[in-house]
Amino acid sequence: MTDLIDGNVHAANVRARTKVRAEAFAAAHGRKPRLDVVIVGNNPASRAYVNTKAKMAHETAIDGRLIELPETVSKEELLGVIAGLNADAGVDGILVQLPLPDHLDGQMMIDAIHPAKDVDGFHPMNVGKLFTASRIDPEAMLIPCTPLGSLLMLLDTVGKEGLSGKKAVVVGRSNIVGKPMAQLLLAYDCTVTIAHSRTKDLPAVCREADILVAAVGRPEMVKGDWIKDGAVVIDVGINRVPTEDGKGRIVGDVATNEAMGKASYITPVPGGVGKMTVACLLHNTIVAAEARVKG
Numbered sequence: 001m002t003d004l005i006d007g008n009v010h011a012a013n014v015r016a017r018t019k020v021r022a023e024a025f026a027a028a029h030g031r032k033p034r035l036d037v038v039i040v041g042n043n044p045a046s047r048a049y050v051n052t053k054a055k056m057a058h059e060t061a062i063d064g065r066l067i068e069l070p071e072t073v074s075k076e077e078l079l080g081v082i083a084g085l086n087a088d089a090g091v092d093g094i095l096v097q098l099p100l101p102d103h104l105d106g107q108m109m110i111d112a113i114h115p116a117k118d119v120d121g122f123h124p125m126n127v128g129k130l131f132t133a134s135r136i137d138p139e140a141m142l143i144p145c146t147p148l149g150s151l152l153m154l155l156d157t158v159g160k161e162g163l164s165g166k167k168a169v170v171v172g173r174s175n176i177v178g179k180p181m182a183q184l185l186l187a188y189d190c191t192v193t194i195a196h197s198r199t200k201d202l203p204a205v206c207r208e209a210d211i212l213v214a215a216v217g218r219p220e221m222v223k224g225d226w227i228k229d230g231a232v233v234i235d236v237g238i239n240r241v242p243t244e245d246g247k248g249r250i251v252g253d254v255a256t257n258e259a260m261g262k263a264s265y266i267t268p269v270p271g272g273v274g275k276m277t278v279a280c281l282l283h284n285t286i287v288a289a290e291a292r293v294k295g
């Protein structure tokens with residue numbers, strides 16, 4: 001039997017707790033916490049994510065502005081926008097939607113965000129804190145949203161005991177998901193392997209995993225027979241694939257149908273990790289806001 005881990009339920013819980021804190025913040029400080037999102041160009045998928053974030057922020061009593069810049073914006077202009085948000089005392093969180101057009105260096109822009117406002121948790125200062133922490137504290141650190149959301153679902157599903165000493169395999173080595181995810185699992189006493197596109201015999205490596213995190217961005221790459229019986233599977237992928245009606249549909253990095261009956265738990269796509277990513281972004285915004293007013 002495979003149980004689905006319902007991202008909508010977990011995300012609603014995170015948002016409910018965040019909303020209570022956002023309302024208390026507003027009562028104490030005379031303004032709502034604020035998350036500003038910078039988006040460059042008009043990639044339809046990027047637009048869709050940004051709209052979801054704006055809607056969820058609003059429902060969670062968090063304010064925000066969307067700063068829309070043309071595809072052709074220069075490096076200097078974008079750095080200027082970020083500097084303005086850093087200097088604006090009313091802004092608690094800054095998110096620069098990635099990826100950026102080729103002429104802009106994403107890491108340079110991340111580095112320019114004030115670490116205290118870096119609600120993505122991508123700034124080297126926040127990355128360093130995560131990698132050196134002896135204990136993971138989502139109240140005291142800005143942890144990248146997708147790995148944090150994945151960890152919270154794992155903790156709610158199998159508990160700390162369900163992670164300690166277990167073999168975890170993270171497929172994917174991005175700075176946004178793979179590397180921080182591996183670090184979180186390591187902090188919870190998993191034995192962690194980071195696998196990637198050059199890994200020899202990837203199916204065999206995955207078959208060893210008690211906890212399998214797929215973050216490769218390839219539709220349904222992880223097959224049913226890559227999954228150990230009883231493994232917990234976290235599917236981070238969000239891939240749009242064509243359908244006959246031309247509308248397309250969203251699938252993960254795991255062939256979910258094949259995983260059913262093998263995994264003990266799996267996150268569905270959609271309705272899994274993605275929902276928690278947005279909820280954790282709002283969580284990070286209230287953490288950043290509270291830390292800033294404390295000084």
Ligand SMILES: Nc1nc(=O)c2c([nH]1)NC[C@@H]1CN(c3ccc(C(=O)N[C@@H](CCC(=O)O)C(=O)O)cc3)C=[N+]21
Pocket residue numbers: 046048049052095096097098099120145238250269270271272273274275277278
């Ligand atoms: N600086 C930055 N930070 C990000 O966190 C960031 C980013 N850039 N660029 C783009 C990606 C993508 N991303 C998603 C968040 C939620 C869903 C989500 O809620 N997905 C729904 C379904 C989506 C659908 O149906 O289209 C789900 O999984 O159920 C998806 C994708 C955040 N990103």
